[in-house]
Amino acid sequence: MDLAVKTQDLSRIYKIRGGKKEEAKELVALDHVSVEIKRGELFGLLGPNGAGKTTLIKILTTLLSPTSGVATVGGIDVAKEPHNVRPIINMVSGGESSGYGLLTVRENLWMFAQFYGIPTKVANERIKELLGIVGLGDRDNTKSSDLSTGLRQKMNIVRGFLTDPEVLFLDEPTLGLDVGASRDVRHFVRGWVDENKGDKTLLLTTHYMVEADELCDRVAIINQGRVLACDTPSRLKRNLQRDAIFKLEVSPLNGAGTGSFEKLAGVRQVTHQAQDGQSILEFILEEEDVLGRVVNTMTNQDIHIFNLEKREATLEDVFVDLVGKSMKEVEGDSDS
Amino acid sequence: MDAQITIPQSRQDNTFQRLVRTFRVSAWLGWQIEANWADPLVFAIYALIKPLASAAIIVVMYGIITQGDFGQPIFAYIFIGNAFYIYVGQVMSGVSWAVIDDREHYRMLKYVYIAPIHIPTYLLGRGVAKFVFASISVFVTLLAGVLFLQIPLDLLQVDWLLFIVSLAIGVNMLALMGLMLGSIVLLLVNHSFGMGEAVAGALYLFSGAIFPLEVLPEWIRWVGFIMPVTYWLELIRRALLPDIAAGFPTLASLSNGQLLGIMLGLTVFFAVAAFLTFNYCDREARERGYIDRTTNY
Amino acid sequence: MTLTAKVTKHSGLRLFLMTVFGRAYPRMVGMLRERSWMLWEIILPILGVSAYVFIYRAIGAPEIYIGFVVMGGAMTAFWLNVLWSMSSQLYWEKEMGNLSLYIMAPNSMMGILLGMAVGGLFFAGQRALVITIVGSWIFGVSYEVVSYWQLFAVFMLTMVALYGLGMMTSSLFLLLSREAWHLANLAQEPIYLASGFYFPVKNLTFWVAAGASIIPLTMGMDAMRQLVFPDGSSLGFLSVDIEIAILVGLSVLFVVGAKLMLDYMERLAIREGRLTESKR
Numbered sequence: 017m018d019l020a021v022k023t024q025d026l027s028r029i030y031k032i033r034g035g036k037k038e039e040a041k042e043l044v045a046l047d048h049v050s051v052e053i054k055r056g057e058l059f060g061l062l063g064p065n066g067a068g069k070t071t072l073i074k075i076l077t078t079l080l081s082p083t084s085g086v087a088t089v090g091g092i093d094v095a096k097e098p099h100n101v102r103p104i105i106n107m108v109s110g111g112e113s114s115g116y117g118l119l120t121v122r123e124n125l126w127m128f129a130q131f132y133g134i135p136t137k138v139a140n141e142r143i144k145e146l147l148g149i150v151g152l153g154d155r156d157n158t159k160s161s162d163l164s165t166g167l168r169q170k171m172n173i174v175r176g177f178l179t180d181p182e183v184l185f186l187d188e189p190t191l192g193l194d195v196g197a198s199r200d201v202r203h204f205v206r207g208w209v210d211e212n213k214g215d216k217t218l219l220l221t222t223h224y225m226v227e228a229d230e231l232c233d234r235v236a237i238i239n240q241g242r243v244l245a246c247d248t249p250s251r252l253k254r255n256l257q258r259d260a261i262f263k264l265e266v267s268p269l270n271g272a273g274t275g276s277f278e279k280l281a282g283v284r285q286v287t288h289q290a291q292d293g294q295s296i297l298e299f300i301l302e303e304e305d306v307l308g309r310v311v312n313t314m315t316n317q318d319i320h321i322f323n324l325e326k327r328e329a330t331l332e333d334v335f336v337d338l339v340g341k342s343m344k345e346v347e348g349d350s351d352s
Numbered sequence: 353m354d355a356q357i358t359i360p361q362s363r364q365d366n367t368f369q370r371l372v373r374t375f376r377v378s379a380w381l382g383w384q385i386e387a388n389w390a391d392p393l394v395f396a397i398y399a400l401i402k403p404l405a406s407a408a409i410i411v412v413m414y415g416i417i418t419q420g421d422f423g424q425p426i427f428a429y430i431f432i433g434n435a436f437y438i439y440v441g442q443v444m445s446g447v448s449w450a451v452i453d454d455r456e457h458y459r460m461l462k463y464v465y466i467a468p469i470h471i472p473t474y475l476l477g478r479g480v481a482k483f484v485f486a487s488i489s490v491f492v493t494l495l496a497g498v499l500f501l502q503i504p505l506d507l508l509q510v511d512w513l514l515f516i517v518s519l520a521i522g523v524n525m526l527a528l529m530g531l532m533l534g535s536i537v538l539l540l541v542n543h544s545f546g547m548g549e550a551v552a553g554a555l556y557l558f559s560g561a562i563f564p565l566e567v568l569p570e571w572i573r574w575v576g577f578i579m580p581v582t583y584w585l586e587l588i589r590r591a592l593l594p595d596i597a598a599g600f601p602t603l604a605s606l607s608n609g610q611l612l613g614i615m616l617g618l619t620v621f622f623a624v625a626a627f628l629t630f631n632y633c634d635r636e637a638r639e640r641g642y643i644d645r646t647t648n649y
Numbered sequence: 650m651t652l653t654a655k656v657t658k659h660s661g662l663r664l665f666l667m668t669v670f671g672r673a674y675p676r677m678v679g680m681l682r683e684r685s686w687m688l689w690e691i692i693l694p695i696l697g698v699s700a701y702v703f704i705y706r707a708i709g710a711p712e713i714y715i716g717f718v719v720m721g722g723a724m725t726a727f728w729l730n731v732l733w734s735m736s737s738q739l740y741w742e743k744e745m746g747n748l749s750l751y752i753m754a755p756n757s758m759m760g761i762l763l764g765m766a767v768g769g770l771f772f773a774g775q776r777a778l779v780i781t782i783v784g785s786w787i788f789g790v791s792y793e794v795v796s797y798w799q800l801f802a803v804f805m806l807t808m809v810a811l812y813g814l815g816m817m818t819s820s821l822f823l824l825l826s827r828e829a830w831h832l833a834n835l836a837q838e839p840i841y842l843a844s845g846f847y848f849p850v851k852n853l854t855f856w857v858a859a860g861a862s863i864i865p866l867t868m869g870m871d872a873m874r875q876l877v878f879p880d881g882s883s884l885g886f887l888s889v890d891i892e893i894a895i896l897v898g899l900s901v902l903f904v905v906g907a908k909l910m911l912d913y914m915e916r917l918a919i920r921e922g923r924l925t926e927s928k929r
Contacts, residue, residue, distance in 0.1 A: 028922075030922065031921075071922075074922065077753050078752070078753060078919065079749050079752060079753055079918070079919060079922070080919055080922040081919045081920050081922075098919070099755070102753060102754060102755040103658065103660070103755035105753070106753075107749075107750075107753060109746075112746045113745070113746060114745075114746055114747055114750055115747065116675045116679070116745075116747075117645055118675065118678070118679045118682055118683065119674075119675055119678065119679075123674070123675075123678070126671075127671045127672070127674060127675065128671075128750070128754070129671075130667040130668060130670060130671025130672075130674075130756075131667070131668050131671055131672075131751070131754040131755075131756040131760075131761075132658055132664075132754060132755060132756070133658040133659035133660055133663065133664035133667055133755070133756070134656055134657070134658055134659075135657065135659065138656060138657060142654075142656065161645045162641070179656070179658075180654075180655070180656035180658075393828075393831065394831050397831050397832075397834060397835045398831075398834070401835060401838075401839055402834065402835070402837065402838050402839070403838075405838040405839040405841070405842045406838040406841075406842075408842050409838070409841055409842045409846075409847055409848075410704060412842070412848055412852060412853070413701070413704060413705065413708075413710075413714075413847055413848050414704075414708055415852075416710075416714075416848055416849075416852050417705065417708050417709065417710040417714070418708060426707065426708065430704065430707075457744060540683075540685045550689050550693045550694070550697070551693060553693065553694070553696070553697035553700070554692075554693040554694075554696035554697050555696075556696075556697060556700040557696045557697070557699050557700040557703065558696075561700075562700060562703075562704050562707075563703050563704055563706070563707035564707070567703050567706055567707045568703060
């Protein structure tokens with residue numbers, strides 16, 4: 017099999033320095049991660065903030081060495097031969113600006129093209145065409161400091177594609193973009209992979225479920241540095257299809273919590289979210305019949321049901337099934 | 353969610369309280385950024401090595417030409433002017449550098465801007481730490497002058513009241529000049545190495561700090577007479593070394609009271625000019641969207 | 650179609666030169682685009698230099714010292730440029746998010762540093778030239794060049810060694826992070842003093858002058874003063890030939906040092922993963 021990216025038992029431990037007298041603490045960012053990405057694949061890494069996605073990208077882009085394990089890009093070991101990896105890769109990080117505010121969009125992009133050895137004439141043609149594709153065609157002579165966050169991110173994305181990498185890493189590329197711009201970016205990314213017919217590989221990290229679902233050929237779900245599952249979005253969801261997933265809008269639980277539901281036989285997972293003075297409960301049940309017991313419990317607790325719907329499994333459900341919490345809850349836990 | 357956020361009474365302060373709060377917080381912030389006293393290297397660099405090296409350049413220049421005749425009044429004149437000129441560079445750059453540092457390094461200027469504080473007061477507060485550093489530098493420089501270079505400073509002869517009043521007015525005046533510069537910096541790109549110091553270096557020429565204004569060509573001398581720093585340094589010399597000051601004729605016809613009056617008048621003028629400049633530059637910077645830009649290249 | 654077109658890319662020396670030009674470009678156009686540099690880089694420094702000229706006038710110094718000050722004032726442009734736009738620059742690049750992109754690209758980081766140096770040299774060169782011309786004109790400085798060849802050699806070697814020093818310290822300052830700020834500040838007035846920017850370095854006694862010679866401008870200025878001012882050689886520290894030899898040594902030392910420091914910095918950055926992240 018022709019692999020664009022391969023990691024084997026890849027781990028990365030950060031030493032976090034405390035105050036002057038405190039000893040360094042260890043933070044496991046990646047924990048024996050093994051993934052294989054085929055050439056021509058659009059591969060997604062899905063996980064909450066702090067799951068280890070950016071660490072993995074940094075290792076693969078030669079910016080960080082692993083603590084243990086092996087990672088290759090295009091068959092080349094990223095730790096041992098970073099100089100041979102660099103000509104075939106590029107990276108775009110969401111929410112970051114790059115280049116110099118005093119330069120125009122075209123000049124900033126030209127400068128980066130120089131760093132990759134692309135002749136000026138070729139670079140200028142590509143810059144013009146790529147800017148047109150992302151809707152920045154009329155802004156090529158605008159100073160990048162005068163661009164809005166969204167437009168600057170589009171420039172950043174053009175920088176990634178400009179150098180014609182064999183493997184492109186997009187780290188949260190739609191972070192901070194509005195709905196329309198995010199859609200444009202997703203459309204463009206998919207088009208790039210499809211049109212190059214198995215030649216170009218793209219690794220995308222995101223914590224937006226829809227993005228991963230819509231875009232990726234395969235998705236790895238990552239949490240606390242470990243890959244919990246890796247498959248096509250449809251197959252990941254299909255494993256849950258035999259379960260019944262219900263969404264209920266009910267009167268506020270008011271601190272009662274979801275403990276009483278979790279104890280019920282046949283209830284696999286429950287998540288709870290307060291919204292607009294109501295509680296939104298999502299249940300993954302082993303079979304539909306279990307719903308009766310859930311409703312009875314609610315009636316006993318004087319909880320009113322305003323709305324009840326059965327729905328198809330999403331990647332969010334897959335995540336909840338694997339981790340036991342929603343991605344928001346995981347991020348909330350790590351914030352607190 | 354029907355949450356209602358209540359602002360504590362202490363936060364609903366009047367204008368004066370707001371100014372005091374702004375000044376206190378920004379002075380604290382400047383202190384945290386600049387004055388890491390726990391680090392002996394930082395202390396040594398800013399309070400000792402830089403000012404002493406600066407003074408030593410002039411001492412060496414003087415020593416080479418006069419074969420080390422440091423007993424002459426002109427040397428004391430130069431030395432005292434140079435020592436107190438440390439305040440000019442430090443206080444001015446302390447205030448103006450805050451704009452670049454907050455905008456481009458910490459990228460906090462935009463948040464400072466949207467907070468309910470008084471921005472000019474915030475910038476002035478950021479100069480406090482530099483003032484403290486400068487005071488130590490001036491003291492150390494004077495001490496070196498007295499101990500090793502025959503500077504005839506006699507503590508019993510010093511007119512302390514004149515010294516303290518002059519110093520207080522002078523430092524405020526310098527901070528206002530720094531505010532004016534900081535305001536202009538709002539519209540400028542990052543010329544990293546201390547713009548405040550560049551301006552101070554240029555004003556060095558006109559303020560009679562290191563030579564009497566008579567040395568300057570006549571057609572340019574007037575610049576010195578409209579600069580408050582000139583009067584301030586004269587007052588400092590009169591307070592510390594009355595005999596030396598009397599030997600130089602530049603401002604001899606003016607009494608201490610007249611000098612204080614002129615300096616006060618020019619300080620008020622600079623205060624008005626600083627706030628007008630700030631208002632203009634602030635409006636322009638927001639108009640052009642410069643508050644949150646980064647310009648390093 | 651851009652999405653599928655194969656792109657030709659240069660490598661090796663061609664890529665290195667393209668990188669140098671690419672990184673020098675922002676500095677060159679940046680200067681032209683923001684005219685305010687003329688105030689900070691030309692007008693104010695000329696006033697600052699003038700102050701030192703008038704000190705000499707006030708104490709009745711011979712005219713040759715006026716020329717020394719003008720040259721010293723002009724050369725401060727290069728020193729300040731090396732300190733604040735070379736030594737501190739990788740730190741700024743890290744804060745702006747560019748450093749990781751530079752490391753990740755196939756170009757050599759030496760190319761990036763050299764590009765910064767070339768752009769900076771272009772920038773500072775203009776300031777130095779204007780200060781020299783205007784200062785000489787205002788204060789009537791007269792020159793008498795002994796050897797144009799030697800003058801050219803001294804200037805070029807001084808610049809190579811000086812910017813080599815800047816390239817080397819840029820990695821060092823990056824490792825020191827915010828502390829580097831203080832070091833750059835430390836290297837201002839004390840170096841003006843030790844390198845003899847405003848007086849002949851010979852007057853600082855042999856050992857102080859010899860110690861200060863680690864800064865290429867010390868030797869460079871001393872040699873140039875001997876070469877361009879009438880009687881300049883009487884105030885020189887060492888003979889011009891010896892100073893040229895020392896400058897050659899410093900050039901090699903700093904350029905090689907820059908490469909070694911850069912490799913070390915990159916290794917450390919990749920191992921610890923903290924140098925490419927902003928620590929604001």
